Amino acid sequence: MEEYFFDCPYCWEKISMLLDVSVHHQSYIEDCETCCNPIQIDYTTLEAEVAYFEANSLEQ
Secondary structure, eight states: OEEEEEEOTTTOOEEEEEEOTTSSEEEEEEEOTTTOOEEEEEEEEETTEEEEEEEEESOO
8 A cells, every 4th residue: 555645626635545555457446535426446556666647527
């Protein structure tokens, strides 16, 4: 597991999540710990490190 910091796409607060770097790719929805809005999380790992990370709002 690796702690990863990013800005919430809704409230712009810096938040952190624990990412499982033993899995090559994950995509899921998790609520912001500050504003509670749902965030679409997508990330890819390479050699147990985060190679790509994206956090998007679900608003259209």
